[in-house]
Amino acid sequence: MAMKLPPALQQLIDAFQILPSVGPKSAQRMALYLLEKDRLGAERLSHSLQQAMNKLDHCKSCRNYAESDLCPICSDAERSTESLCVVESPSDVLALEQGVDFKGQYFVLYGHLSPIDGIGPAELGLADLKRKVEQLSIREVIVATNPTVEGEATAQFIMDMLLEDVVVSRIAHGIPMGGELDLVDGGTLNHALTGRRVMS
Amino acid sequence: MAMKLPPALQQLIDAFQILPSVGPKSAQRMALYLLEKDRLGAERLSHSLQQAMNKLDHCKSCRNYAESDLCPICSDAERSTESLCVVESPSDVLALEQGVDFKGQYFVLYGHLSPIDGIGPAELGLADLKRKVEQLSIREVIVATNPTVEGEATAQFIMDMLLEDVVVSRIAHGIPMGGELDLVDGGTLNHALTGRRVMS
Numbered sequence: 001m002a003m004k005l006p007p008a009l010q011q012l013i014d015a016f017q018i019l020p021s022v023g024p025k026s027a028q029r030m031a032l033y034l035l036e037k038d039r040l041g042a043e044r045l046s047h048s049l050q051q052a053m054n055k056l057d058h059c060k061s062c063r064n065y066a067e068s069d070l071c072p073i074c075s076d077a078e079r080s081t082e083s084l085c086v087v088e089s090p091s092d093v094l095a096l097e098q099g100v101d102f103k104g105q106y107f108v109l110y111g112h113l114s115p116i117d118g119i120g121p122a123e124l125g126l127a128d129l130k131r132k133v134e135q136l137s138i139r140e141v142i143v144a145t146n147p148t149v150e151g152e153a154t155a156q157f158i159m160d161m162l163l164e165d166v167v168v169s170r171i172a173h174g175i176p177m178g179g180e181l182d183l184v185d186g187g188t189l190n191h192a193l194t195g196r197r198v199m200s
Numbered sequence: 201m202a203m204k205l206p207p208a209l210q211q212l213i214d215a216f217q218i219l220p221s222v223g224p225k226s227a228q229r230m231a232l233y234l235l236e237k238d239r240l241g242a243e244r245l246s247h248s249l250q251q252a253m254n255k256l257d258h259c260k261s262c263r264n265y266a267e268s269d270l271c272p273i274c275s276d277a278e279r280s281t282e283s284l285c286v287v288e289s290p291s292d293v294l295a296l297e298q299g300v301d302f303k304g305q306y307f308v309l310y311g312h313l314s315p316i317d318g319i320g321p322a323e324l325g326l327a328d329l330k331r332k333v334e335q336l337s338i339r340e341v342i343v344a345t346n347p348t349v350e351g352e353a354t355a356q357f358i359m360d361m362l363l364e365d366v367v368v369s370r371i372a373h374g375i376p377m378g379g380e381l382d383l384v385d386g387g388t389l390n391h392a393l394t395g396r397r398v399m400s
Contacts, residue, residue: 004272005294008248008255009265015248018241020233026221031252032291033220035265036310039253041218046249048208048215049234049242055208056235065209065235072204091232094205110236 009035061132063108063125064090073097073106080104083140084133086158088112088151092144104142107132112150113157124154126161133166140167147173147191209235261332263308263325264290273297273306280304283340284333286358288312288351292344304342307332312350313357324354326361333366340367347373347391 005013009031016027034042058064059071066072073079073093083104087093093106109124121127133141143158145151159168174192175184184192205213209231216227234242258264259271266272273279273293283304287293293306309324321327333341343358345351359368374392375384384392 004276006256006265006267006272008252008267012248012252015241015245018234018238018245019230021226028291028294030219032289034218034249035252035256036289038218041215042249042253045215045218046246046253048212049246049249052208052212052231052235053239053242053246056206065206067206067208072206076204089232089236091228094228 062106063110063128064093064106078103081136081138083142084136084138085142085144086129087144088146088154096144105132105136105138109145109154112145112148112154114150121157121161126158129158130161130165133162138166140169142169142171144171262306263310263328264293264306278303281336281338283342284336284338285342285344286329287344288346288354296344305332305336305338309345309354312345312348312354314350321357321361326358329358330361330365333362338366340369342369342371344371 012031013024013027016022016030017024019027022030034045055067056065057067059066059074060069061074062071064071064073066074068075080103083102084107085096085102085104086107086109087096088109088111090108093108096102096106107125107129109126111119111124113119113121113124132138141158141162143155145154145158155170159170162168172195173188174195175181175188181189212231213224213227216222216230217224219227222230234245255267256265257267259266259274260269261274262271264271264273266274268275280303283302284307285296285302285304286307286309287296288309288311290308293308296302296306307325307329309326311319311324313319313321313324332338341358341362343355345354345358355370359370362368372395373388374395375381375388381389
């Protein structure tokens with residue numbers, strides 16, 4: 001049922017709904033919460049949004065977000081140039097940085113090959129990837145695209161492109177730690193079996 | 201694990217966490233989503249936040265949010281002045297407006313009596329409530345504060361204050377529609393029993 005709200009409130013509720021998994025009820029809660037309890041926080045959020053959209057661009061080296069030419073990871077001289085990890089999105093970099101102690105380089109594709117959507121090697125910046133691998137004399141490229149049909153195709157394409165210059169590896173797919181065998185899907189089980197390793 | 205993000209991105213992720221039920225993971229997802237997929241939406245959200253915080257103040261009559269002296273409901277000449285519904289928060293007004301066809305007036309307390317937190321009749325604007333009831337010659341005041349100890353105490357206080365001038369009623373408490381008797385708590389069951397009505 002349409003109800004007459006003050007326009008500024010209605011617009012704020014509408015604007016919150018652009019966020020992922022925020023529906024009308026959550027948007028309303030967020031708007032009223034800020035108005036009632038945290039007007040300073042709202043100013044801060046507004047300012048941060050402005051700043052982030054104005055300042056953040058793609059790192060010239062890995063395409064992740066950066067405020068200057070290079071992102072904090074690419075400009076960190078202490079990181080190894082031995083290996084480079086290719087991922088589909090910036091959130092994958094965050095997950096890897098928070099979860100494992102990989103200290104090499106990254107390259108962010110922002111998606112996967114998807115001819116039907118007009119996403120080819122150019123859109124994924126694969127020429128930049130090749131250049132980066134050559135310039136830094138990377139020895140191993142770890143392809144960590146998602147284990148979907150498109151992710152696998154993208155991994156294959158990258159392998160074909162780089163195979164002459166470097167070792168190209170694919171992250172392992174299998175049963176997640178703490179997972180239970182009988183709850184895992186057939187495709188994953190297949191990967192887990194074919195990817196088995198001799199115990200020593 | 202602390203990781204070095206571009207400051208503008210880190211600040212945006214932090215700022216999103218002021219929102220109710222948004223933790224670090226959701227905040228990160230929101231920030232990256234806006235950067236990747238909806239920069240225009242981010243500008244719009246930033247602008248809407250600014251506008252809402254600048255423009256919205258309390259309605260002089262019902263204390264709900266308004267852009268001018270009176271909110272859309274109080275300035276609607278077609279609404280009845282027969283009855284007035286007292287609620288704890290603006291979201292209660294939204295719920296009532298969306299769910300029922302009450303066409304009377306409202307008054308928003310922004311909380312309930314809570315001496316321990318320094319919230320007394322003055323903080324809830326009860327003098328304004330009394331004045332509004334007199335000025336509009338309201339006949340019935342429906343107290344729809346929450347069925348908590350504080351909400352009940354507040355309802356009692358309002359009744360004592362207004363009883364000389366108008367009929368004061370309390371919304372019914374009982375089994376929710378579609379609810380099941382054996383899943384309802386004892387307090388609600390008690391209310392449902394004492395509030396029983398003769399069927400006709």
